[in-house]
Amino acid sequence: MHELSLCRSLFEIVTRAAAGREVETVHLRVGQLRQVIPATLEYCWEMTCAHGPLAGSRLAVESVPVRLECHDCHATTLIEHALVLVCGQCGSGRVRPIEGEEFIVTTIDVRTQECADEAADREHKVSGASAGMAQTAQDGDN
Numbered sequence: 001m002h003e004l005s006l007c008r009s010l011f012e013i014v015t016r017a018a019a020g021r022e023v024e025t026v027h028l029r030v031g032q033l034r035q036v037i038p039a040t041l042e043y044c045w046e047m048t049c050a051h052g053p054l055a056g057s058r059l060a061v062e063s064v065p066v067r068l069e070c071h072d073c074h075a076t077t078l079i080e081h082a083l084v085l086v087c088g089q090c091g092s093g094r095v096r097p098i099e100g101e102e103f104i105v106t107t108i109d110v111r112t113q114e115c116a117d118e119a120a121d122r123e124h125k126v127s128g129a130s131a132g133m134a135q136t137a138q139d140g141d142n
């Protein structure tokens with residue numbers, strides 16, 4: 001599976017970058033020419049990380065649409081859904097992708113001790129609210 005091998009290389013990158021810290025979220029920009037299905041990628045990430053220092057981390061995949069540059073008229077074309085790669089200006093097929101091929105880790109959120117405490121506090125408030133009355137968050141209640 002394509003996504004699984006991507007996750008393995010991603011795993012190496014994130015492990016090195018995290019340097020032993022607990023990773024919460026890995027933010028990725030993935031070009032649509034990569035033909036990666038974000039949900040599949042996230043699932044493979046969970047499998048890859050299941051029994052290791054990155055267990056519990058999640059991927060936040062930002063899908064980058066394809067942008068083409070035309071060799072004939074030099075217009076740029078944004079391809080959002082179709083997979084027909086032609087110039088939107090003149091219809092030429094002599095185009096090159098200038099965006100849409102990336103597979104980039106943009107940020108890695110690591111959990112620090114303070115953040116973990118805040119998160120636990122927040123989770124506590126959320127579960128309290130769902131168990132009782134649905135009210136909007138009470139700021140300044142501490």
Ligand SMILES: [Zn+2]
Pocket residue numbers: 070071072073074075087088089090091092
């Ligand atoms: Zn053109």
